[in-house]
Amino acid sequence: MTTRGRQIVLAARPKGRPGLTDFRLEETAIPTPAAGQLLLEVQYLSLDPYMRGRMNDGKSYAKPLEIGEVMPGETVAHVLVSSNSAYVKGDVVLARTGWRTHALSDGAGLRKLDPAAAPITTGLGVLGMPGFTAYGGLRVIGKPQPRETVVVAAASGPVGSLVGQLGQLAGARAVGIAGGPEKCAFVKDELRFDAAVDHRAPDFPARLAAACPDGIDVYFENVGGAIWEAVLPLLNDFARVPVSGLIAQYNGVPDGDGTDRLPATMRQILSKRLTVRGFIYYDFASEHYADFLREVGAGIATGRIRYREDIVDGLENAPGAFIGMLEGRNFGKLIVRVAA
Amino acid sequence: MTTRGRQIVLAARPKGRPGLTDFRLEETAIPTPAAGQLLLEVQYLSLDPYMRGRMNDGKSYAKPLEIGEVMPGETVAHVLVSSNSAYVKGDVVLARTGWRTHALSDGAGLRKLDPAAAPITTGLGVLGMPGFTAYGGLRVIGKPQPRETVVVAAASGPVGSLVGQLGQLAGARAVGIAGGPEKCAFVKDELRFDAAVDHRAPDFPARLAAACPDGIDVYFENVGGAIWEAVLPLLNDFARVPVSGLIAQYNGVPDGDGTDRLPATMRQILSKRLTVRGFIYYDFASEHYADFLREVGAGIATGRIRYREDIVDGLENAPGAFIGMLEGRNFGKLIVRVAA
Numbered sequence: 106m107t108t109r110g111r112q113i114v115l116a117a118r119p120k121g122r123p124g125l126t127d128f129r130l131e132e133t134a135i136p137t138p139a140a141g142q143l144l145l146e147v148q149y150l151s152l153d154p155y156m157r158g159r160m161n162d163g164k165s166y167a168k169p170l171e172i173g174e175v176m177p178g179e180t181v182a183h184v185l186v187s188s189n190s191a192y193v194k195g196d197v198v199l200a201r202t203g204w205r206t207h208a209l210s211d212g213a214g215l216r217k218l219d220p221a222a223a224p225i226t227t228g229l230g231v232l233g234m235p236g237f238t239a240y241g242g243l244r245v246i247g248k249p250q251p252r253e254t255v256v257v258a259a260a261s262g263p264v265g266s267l268v269g270q271l272g273q274l275a276g277a278r279a280v281g282i283a284g285g286p287e288k289c290a291f292v293k294d295e296l297r298f299d300a301a302v303d304h305r306a307p308d309f310p311a312r313l314a315a316a317c318p319d320g321i322d323v324y325f326e327n328v329g330g331a332i333w334e335a336v337l338p339l340l341n342d343f344a345r346v347p348v349s350g351l352i353a354q355y356n357g358v359p360d361g362d363g364t365d366r367l368p369a370t371m372r373q374i375l376s377k378r379l380t381v382r383g384f385i386y387y388d389f390a391s392e393h394y395a396d397f398l399r400e401v402g403a404g405i406a407t408g409r410i411r412y413r414e415d416i417v418d419g420l421e422n423a424p425g426a427f428i429g430m431l432e433g434r435n436f437g438k439l440i441v442r443v444a445a
Numbered sequence: 446m447t448t449r450g451r452q453i454v455l456a457a458r459p460k461g462r463p464g465l466t467d468f469r470l471e472e473t474a475i476p477t478p479a480a481g482q483l484l485l486e487v488q489y490l491s492l493d494p495y496m497r498g499r500m501n502d503g504k505s506y507a508k509p510l511e512i513g514e515v516m517p518g519e520t521v522a523h524v525l526v527s528s529n530s531a532y533v534k535g536d537v538v539l540a541r542t543g544w545r546t547h548a549l550s551d552g553a554g555l556r557k558l559d560p561a562a563a564p565i566t567t568g569l570g571v572l573g574m575p576g577f578t579a580y581g582g583l584r585v586i587g588k589p590q591p592r593e594t595v596v597v598a599a600a601s602g603p604v605g606s607l608v609g610q611l612g613q614l615a616g617a618r619a620v621g622i623a624g625g626p627e628k629c630a631f632v633k634d635e636l637r638f639d640a641a642v643d644h645r646a647p648d649f650p651a652r653l654a655a656a657c658p659d660g661i662d663v664y665f666e667n668v669g670g671a672i673w674e675a676v677l678p679l680l681n682d683f684a685r686v687p688v689s690g691l692i693a694q695y696n697g698v699p700d701g702d703g704t705d706r707l708p709a710t711m712r713q714i715l716s717k718r719l720t721v722r723g724f725i726y727y728d729f730a731s732e733h734y735a736d737f738l739r740e741v742g743a744g745i746a747t748g749r750i751r752y753r754e755d756i757v758d759g760l761e762n763a764p765g766a767f768i769g770m771l772e773g774r775n776f777g778k779l780i781v782r783v784a785a
Binding site: 158326329330333343346349350351354357361363364365366367368370371372373374375377378379380381382383384385390 | 497577665669670673687688690691698701703704705706707708710711712713714715716717718719720721722723724725728
């Protein structure tokens with residue numbers, strides 16, 4: 106057992122796109138658990154777009170991180186030392202340790218993972234927060250019906266890939282939007298969406314329209330920006346728009362062309378009687394999380410539900426991987442392997 | 446009985462603000478009812494903001510009016526001649542004759558009014574489409590709870606005045622936004638809202654914030670534009686925004702200041718988990734209209750629910766009154782007295 110741990114803290118608040126110098130890798134002493142506590146060793150760290158918001162100063166649904174604080178995040182960890190009767194050494198848990206190699210816990214908020222049931226990394230992706238974001242947003246807001254059309258962007262990512270597959274399981278057509286031919290091929294051929302559209306194509310709006318001949322009934326919004334503009338005219342009357350993320354504007358909104366796009370969106374909301382509703386996965390957790398684990402867990406076990414993980418080695422590489430994710434450079438659920 | 450009727454048709458499609466020359470008054474022959482038909486003589490014509498949209502060419506929830514067609518609209522009429530066994534001469538009905546003095550009907554879509562139950566003009570306002578717009582939007586989308594804050598603009602108008610009063614009946618605080626001190630005094634003193642705020646005041650956003658010390662839980666959107674901008678930062682987590690109208694943009698959206706306001710709205714929808722949902726009153730009619738008539742009818746009868754009508758004399762004055770309404774010059778539900 107090593108005697109020194111490592112952690113990554115917020116070094117500076119980024120303006121716009123974060124840079125590597127906004128993060129700092131620190132060595133730390135490995136703490137000793139008191140009675141009732143556990144010492145956790147992190148195996149996998151999840152990198153998720155919401156973390157960009159936590160680096161800002163402004164009001165959001167979570168309080169901002171202070172400079173010098175450890176970057177927040179969900180991890181898969183195993184118990185190194187237990188002074189808590191509910192856990193034994195070797196137990197694998199889902200925890201919120203943040204970007205670090207070791208952490209103490211009193212057991213609160215941990216969830217034990219069964220490595221025999223599914224690969225433990227799925228607890229950070231398709232069977233974790235991103236997966237439940239897809240499930241909750243569709244179940245509570247999107248409500249896809251048979252023969253409707255469900256559209257989602259970042260379709261090769263952990264939320265989007267499940268949105269389309271759950272839409273299909275509900276009997277709807279699934280159309281995925283992704284960046285570049287490789288991701289589109291994955292969405293169409295591996296995830297088996299009904300169609301995939303490359304948002305980098307110069308005629309993207311026309312391609313999206315062609316892929317949605319009956320319009321769009323559910324648009325699961327996790328991107329914003331130019332994709333929303335292409336989706337808006339295709340939405341059908343009474344379409345539902347769960348808003349789970351706006352990654353296109355997390356690094357700031359680029360200077361526009363002087364057009365105020367709000368009136369057009371409001372006009373469509375009114376004339377088509379759209380429902381546009383923001384949510385965060387935990388809003389729905391108490392009511393729907395158990396169903397989610399059972400239904401999606403079964404889909405994973407049978408192979409009906411597919412997913413892709415993009416695993417980066419080494420905690421020290423987390424900042425670079427995170428910066429790339431905000432620009433769509435990951436391919437699948439982005440996870441950092443912190444310890445083997 | 447006169448032998449000539451009159452009607453007002455769409456003469457030209459307005460660009461932006463309509464002008465008097467966009468309408469044309471025509472004389473017509475009074476038709477004779479065939480078997481099964483009624484001849485209706487219009488007493489009151491309702492003028493409503495949605496009519497502006499019907500003058501345009503673009504796609505909306507209703508097909509656009511053709512040039513030369515009679516302007517659409519709901520009316521209170523009485524039966525002059527009946528060849529339909531379900532009606533007798535003198536019956537008073539709610540009809541959709543449009544802007545005209547006389548019309549034939551086969552009885553379909555008519556609703557008999559009881560002049561003893563409430564003044565017949567209320568069928569066009571507080572007990573008609575505008576009233577049900579308020580009722581349905583609150584009942585299905587807004588869902589005001591005790592001690593919440595409900596905000597509505599155009600608060601002296603037929604929709605807004607009922608939104609606030611129904612909010613109070615549900616136990617919420619009602620804050621009305623209106624244009625000018627006279628309308629604000631009416632909202633506060635006659636309609637008995639908890640507060641009224643003048644949107645023409647230079648410090649309107651600060652005044653609105655002061656009137657909503659606990660934030661806003663339901664914002665009933667019937668205006669759009671600058672009022673939405675002042676409301677947005679005050680919305681609480683999980684606030685509901687029924688969108689029933691956008692009168693500020695019906696004559697076109699003024700040139701902006703180069704700011705794209707959509708990203709800020711989307712960010713608030715996400716971080717505060719807002720529900721923004723458009724609707725049209727008839728979406729909810731089959732399920733809720735009977736409850737509406739009973740509940741609001743009882744409130745009118747006891748005096749608990751108050752309303753104001755702005756009655757203009759003469760069909761020939763409908764275009765000028767309509768143009769003024771789009772600029773907020775009416776004070777209460779705008780109705781044209783077509784015949785005594």
